[in-house]
Amino acid sequence: MNKQEAKRKALDYFDKAKIAITSEEEGRLEVTDLGLGRLEEIGLQILIYVNTDRYCAKEMVLFPGQTCPEHRHPEVEGETGKQETFRCRLGTVYLYVEGEPTESMKCNPPEGNEEHYTVGKEIVLEPGEQFTIPPNTRHWFQAGDEGAVISEFSSTSRDDFDVFTNPNIDR
Numbered sequence: 001m002n003k004q005e006a007k008r009k010a011l012d013y014f015d016k017a018k019i020a021i022t023s024e025e026e027g028r029l030e031v032t033d034l035g036l037g038r039l040e041e042i043g044l045q046i047l048i049y050v051n052t053d054r055y056c057a058k059e060m061v062l063f064p065g066q067t068c069p070e071h072r073h074p075e076v077e078g079e080t081g082k083q084e085t086f087r088c089r090l091g092t093v094y095l096y097v098e099g100e101p102t103e104s105m106k107c108n109p110p111e112g113n114e115e116h117y118t119v120g121k122e123i124v125l126e127p128g129e130q131f132t133i134p135p136n137t138r139h140w141f142q143a144g145d146e147g148a149v150i151s152e153f154s155s156t157s158r159d160d161f162d163v164f165t166n167p168n169i170d171r
Contacts, residue, residue, distance in 0.1 A: 001040055003031040010045035010061040017090035017149040019059060021047065034069060035170030041110045044068045048157070056082075056157040060150045062093070062143035067110055070096075070117050070140035070165040076158050081135035084154035088125035092144030095123040098137055107142040116166035125150075138165065 001009070007029055014021050021029075030046045033039040045061040062068065073082035086095060094107045099121030106124070109117035119138045123131050133139050135155075159171055 006031045067142040085132040087130035087151045089149040091148030093125040095141045
């Protein structure tokens with residue numbers, strides 16, 4: 001799937017989730033494979049509504065089985081790293097964070113990348129459920145079989161400072 005097809009597919013997910021997107025927002029919808037060239041497995045579709053020096057709000061779409069790789073939001077220029085709340089709007093989101101690993105995780109890291117996924121405490125989010133990730137906490141997430149739409153509410157987002165466990169990721 002190319003980025004244009006992914007963009008059209010993401011817009012369909014917003015429609016299924018009954019999230020109205022303006023034509024201006026459609027133009028800002030980002031599709032990223034994080035430089036790995038495996039968009040259907042590893043990547044994310046993101047629409048940022050607002051990102052100021054105080055807060056950020058965005059929507060994220062994950063296609064079935066698509067994974068956002070493990071990363072953390074560190075302190076930046078003396079300011080605490082991003083704290084974010086994920087709220088599931090459509091589908092199922094499997095979120096993995098630091099803590100006691102879940103014995104029988106429902107998801108697996110993408111093949112060939114297992115060494116870059118080091119946390120395994122599983123949080124399952126269904127529509128209407130949410131979870132807050134503290135700053136500088138390693139985490140990754142994956143959509144269930146039907147894909148997912150996630151609303152994110154956070155402190156300021158500085159994606160270019162995110163630290164990914166996989167050194168090959170280019171954000």
